[in-house]
Every structure is written in C-alpha cells, then in structure tokens.
Amino acid sequence: MKHFWIVGTDTDVGKTFVTATMLRQLQALGYNTMPYKPVQTGEVEIDGKATYYDTTMYQKYSRQPLDVQKMNGFSYKVPASPHYAAQLEGKEIDEQVILTQLKDLQQTYDVVICEGAGGLLVPLKTTSTYSLIDLIEQTKLPVVLVTKTGLGTINRTLLSVEALQRRGIEIKGIVYNGNTNSAMEQNNIETMVAHTKLPYAILPKVQQEQDLENLNFEQTTLLEALKQ
Incomplete structure (x- = not known):
C-alpha cells in the first residue's frame, strides 16, 4: 500500500474525521500507520490544556501508540488559512521542512x-x-478526496477532481462524508460517481464523534484501490 494524502473540497468537510477512521482501518489490517498533518491552525482547549484538534484526534482514536513529535510540521493558534495564521505570528511555512519530515516518515x-x-x-x-x-504535487503521492453529500457538493467535487487531474496527481478515490440518505444526497453521489468514475466510500452522518470507532472502509472500492 502506498502513502497518500487525505484532502478536502473545502474546510469542514470532515478530513480529520476521515483520517482518524482510515487510520484505525489500516491499523486493524496490520499496517504500521502514521498520520501526519503538515500544517494545522486553530488552537483549542481540551481538558484545560492548549492543543490542536487534528493531532488530538489522531492520538485519541489510533489503535497504535503514536509519536507526538512526528505528527505535525507547523501549528498556528488562529483558526485561519495557513498563510494568514503564520503571518499573524510573524512566521513563514517552509515546505522543505515538511518534505523532509514526510520523507523520514515514509522510511x-x-x-x-x-x-x-x-x-x-x-x-x-x-x-x-x-x-x-x-505541496501535494511535490510529494508525488496520490490523494483521497473528501467531500460532503449535500447541496453544492457536485460543483466543488468536480472542480477539485479537475484541478488534481490537471496536475497529474493520482486520485485513489473519493469519500462521500456525512450522508443522511436523503433523495438529493443519493442523487448527488450517483452523479459524482458517474462523472468521476473513481473508487469511493460513503460514510454516514454520525451523532457523535466517537461513533467513528464503528465505521470502516471494508467492502468499498476505495479500500481496494488503496491496496493496489
């Protein structure tokens, strides 16, 4: 199995939720799997401690112990676009640091x-x-695209697929996240599958975060594509 990216059509489409779910899935299959967040923004307080949601989720739901020092490249306090969050702290994101860290993790x-x-x-x-x-193009790694299932998703998803394909970036598949099984959502998914012809997995909308422990990618074309 190759290393890969999980990317989104937008913010708040559930990339971290999907990453944590996929992390557990691959670990359950016996792969020594490491999540890596090159840049995260938006410091939060959990149990009285200042931290970041993404890497906290990795630690919380991983089936294997994770090296905290290796999970992240750059972190900034303000929940904003990475370039602006870095600017507010008088800093600059160095992609060479990320590429070096990623290369070390891959080994x-x-x-x-x-x-x-x-x-x-x-x-x-x-x-x-x-x-x-x-950055994705420089890593030469394939991607899994995460998108929503509701109104507006068709345009955002197809534009994202087109942008990746124009760069020659391999798309392993799409995760349709947060499905509630409405007629519109089903049609949206069917339309996107027909247009993209990519492997996929559908994750339901869950009532609470910890329900991800009961989700998996078994019997999906996406998991089969990742194994190739």
Whole structure:
C-alpha cells in the first residue's frame, strides 16, 4: 500500500474525521500507520490544556501508540488559512521542512496518511502563490478526496477532481462524508460517481464523534484501490 494524502473540497468537510477512521482501518489490517498533518491552525482547549484538534484526534482514536513529535510540521493558534495564521505570528511555512519530515516518515512506517488543510488551493505562503496543491504535487503521492453529500457538493467535487487531474496527481478515490440518505444526497453521489468514475466510500452522518470507532472502509472500492 502506498502513502497518500487525505484532502478536502473545502474546510469542514470532515478530513480529520476521515483520517482518524482510515487510520484505525489500516491499523486493524496490520499496517504500521502514521498520520501526519503538515500544517494545522486553530488552537483549542481540551481538558484545560492548549492543543490542536487534528493531532488530538489522531492520538485519541489510533489503535497504535503514536509519536507526538512526528505528527505535525507547523501549528498556528488562529483558526485561519495557513498563510494568514503564520503571518499573524510573524512566521513563514517552509515546505522543505515538511518534505523532509514526510520523507523520514515514509522510511519508517508502512503507510503515512497526510492530511491537508482547507481546500486544494489554500495558500501556504505569505510571499508567493504557493498552495497546498503545489505541496501535494511535490510529494508525488496520490490523494483521497473528501467531500460532503449535500447541496453544492457536485460543483466543488468536480472542480477539485479537475484541478488534481490537471496536475497529474493520482486520485485513489473519493469519500462521500456525512450522508443522511436523503433523495438529493443519493442523487448527488450517483452523479459524482458517474462523472468521476473513481473508487469511493460513503460514510454516514454520525451523532457523535466517537461513533467513528464503528465505521470502516471494508467492502468499498476505495479500500481496494488503496491496496493496489
């Protein structure tokens, strides 16, 4: 199995939820799997401690012990686009640091899951137009695209697929996240599957975060594609 990215059509589509679910799935299959968040923003307080939601989720739901020092490249307190959150702290994201960290992880773990920040074109630099999709392209790793199932998702999903394909970035498949089985959602999914012709998995809308422990990607074309 290859290392891969989990990226989203937008912010708040459930990338971290999907990353944690996929992490558990691959660990259950026997892969020594490591989640990696190159850039995270938005400091939160959990149990009286300042931390970050994404990497906390990894630790909370991993089936294997994780090395905290290896899970993240850059963290910024303000919940904003990475380039702006870094600017507010007078800092700059160095993609070479990320690429070096990722290379080291790839040599240590069976599978590294890299979680993106925001959408594909979210800026990472304050001094240029360098964005997440540029970083993804440099890593030469395939991606899994996470999208919602509700109103507006068709346009965002197809635009994201087109952007990735134009760069020659391999798309392993799509996760349709948060499905409530409405007629509109079913039609949305059917339409996107027909247009993209990509492997996929459908995750239902859950009532609470910990319900992800009961989800998996078994019997999905996406998991089969990842194994190839």
